[in-house]
Amino acid sequence: MKLFVNQVFTGLLVTLTATSYAFPAMGWEKLHEFEARAKAAGLGPLESRAATSKNGAEPITDACPFAGAKSALVPGPNKGPYPVPDPKCPNIHQFQAPKPGDERGPCPGTNMMANYGFISRDGLTNYEELVNAQQNMLQIGWDLAVFLAALEVSLSGNPLNDGRISIGGARPDWTNTGLLDPLLGVPGGYDKHNGFESDTSFLRKDQDVARETDGNYGFDQATWKRLIEVCESGKYPKGKEYNFDCAVEARKAQYDYSLATNDRFFFGPYQLILYGTPQFLYKTWATGDLQPNRSLAMTVYGIEEDGKGGYREAPSKLPDNWYTAPEPFTFSSGTTDIIRMYAFNPVSFGGKVDNGTFVPIDSRSLKITNGKLDDPSSNGITCLMQQLLLQESPDIVTNSPLLRVPLSSLNWAKQKTQGMFSGLGCPELTPRGLFPDDHPLVRREQSIASK
Numbered sequence: 001m002k003l004f005v006n007q008v009f010t011g012l013l014v015t016l017t018a019t020s021y022a023f024p025a026m027g028w029e030k031l032h033e034f035e036a037r038a039k040a041a042g043l044g045p046l047e048s049r050a051a052t053s054k055n056g057a058e059p060i061t062d063a064c065p066f067a068g069a070k071s072a073l074v075p076g077p078n079k080g081p082y083p084v085p086d087p088k089c090p091n092i093h094q095f096q097a098p099k100p101g102d103e104r105g106p107c108p109g110t111n112m113m114a115n116y117g118f119i120s121r122d123g124l125t126n127y128e129e130l131v132n133a134q135q136n137m138l139q140i141g142w143d144l145a146v147f148l149a150a151l152e153v154s155l156s157g158n159p160l161n162d163g164r165i166s167i168g169g170a171r172p173d174w175t176n177t178g179l180l181d182p183l184l185g186v187p188g189g190y191d192k193h194n195g196f197e198s199d200t201s202f203l204r205k206d207q208d209v210a211r212e213t214d215g216n217y218g219f220d221q222a223t224w225k226r227l228i229e230v231c232e233s234g235k236y237p238k239g240k241e242y243n244f245d246c247a248v249e250a251r252k253a254q255y256d257y258s259l260a261t262n263d264r265f266f267f268g269p270y271q272l273i274l275y276g277t278p279q280f281l282y283k284t285w286a287t288g289d290l291q292p293n294r295s296l297a298m299t300v301y302g303i304e305e306d307g308k309g310g311y312r313e314a315p316s317k318l319p320d321n322w323y324t325a326p327e328p329f330t331f332s333s334g335t336t337d338i339i340r341m342y343a344f345n346p347v348s349f350g351g352k353v354d355n356g357t358f359v360p361i362d363s364r365s366l367k368i369t370n371g372k373l374d375d376p377s378s379n380g381i382t383c384l385m386q387q388l389l390l391q392e393s394p395d396i397v398t399n400s401p402l403l404r405v406p407l408s409s410l411n412w413a414k415q416k417t418q419g420m421f422s423g424l425g426c427p428e429l430t431p432r433g434l435f436p437d438d439h440p441l442v443r444r445e446q447s448i449a450s451k
């Protein structure tokens, strides 16, 4: 029986793989069919060839509860402020710089969670750890923690195997049995471009620019210096310059800079999440008497002076004697500031094609017309986030050979965030596929993938 199932399965795979290589943009429909037939043949989640991580997160105990988050299924009960690290718990959750070989990546928040053992210190983590760590270490609200973790694991991790994900580079050894690999792809880790990791970072070069220059996607001091120039131009209150107002100006400045300098610039709806990340500085890290200034930003982002008038990368750290915020930073607080920030400068969604022209996105289901959001209200953004996380076939993603989200990943994310979006009056999720195969952005993606 097993042999028979395997034969059916392999036959199917050969057929569908051939189809999806010949017509990459049509792979989606075939994947539905493939997954349904694999399920009918009794094939469940596949075994992995590699363990998640040798280390795992350090424990949350009754004596050292932090927010008390021990299961991703329910919110941690404890509110702040409480100290991190906790002086009463000297043996756990203390700072340790990463060792050679440990994964670290583009997110200072997650790098920090690994540096304090709230997720595995080797940077190889999973959905459960990420949801608990965000709450316990940083007082991120359960709903926001679930949203961020579910989104990134479905884009760049392996949801079929306990939601494992690398906070840095790709994990080719985390593919499944090998049979599904051509369809599911390699879990790309946080470094995977155009999901959460995007152009317009405040700390790093755009990936395609880096690829063509020094190949280094890490900290870029020129990008960081541009942020200093904007925030410390004298317009913003001294000693707390890196606030919401500066984030508004700096986001627009970085968008314009990237658009002008990156031949493969892309700014899609996912990029709104990166757009919102300055909030972590003034809401999550600037607690008590701490203010969002250069010194705090350098500590938490992981930047130090190089002794020659410049800056270099360092491990992300918490300030000494740090306490969390009193209240969790919720999903709705996050979306509110994204929309406030975006409303000041409603930059266009779209990307550049080979001749350097900017092509705006049009998407009926995402409610984007000519690169602009139809409903730039808080509810509009919240519903957009739901679409991004749960919709069957995000158009730019479906048609991108670089970034495909399989149905099983979306179903997994749906299950993790069940109920989160109910009662908001978001429109029904409808299938997309709005970019035809010959759309210039699709052609651009395909030509990059074939290089």
Ligand code: HEM
Binding pocket: 106, 107, 108, 109, 110, 130, 131, 134, 138, 140, 145, 148, 149, 152, 190, 191, 196, 197, 198, 199, 200, 201, 202, 203, 204, 274, 277, 278, 280, 281, 284
């Ligand atoms: C599971 C939860 C999270 C995931 C999956 C995640 C993932 C990422 C990724 C992939 C980026 C890179 C975006 C880019 O620059 O291209 C990023 C940026 C960032 N993340 Fe996270 N993140 C998470 C939670 C957090 C938390 C809790 C904080 C802070 C409290 C944080 C702070 C930041 C900041 C400040 C940036 C922007 C860095 C920049 O401009 O270059 N993140 N995150």
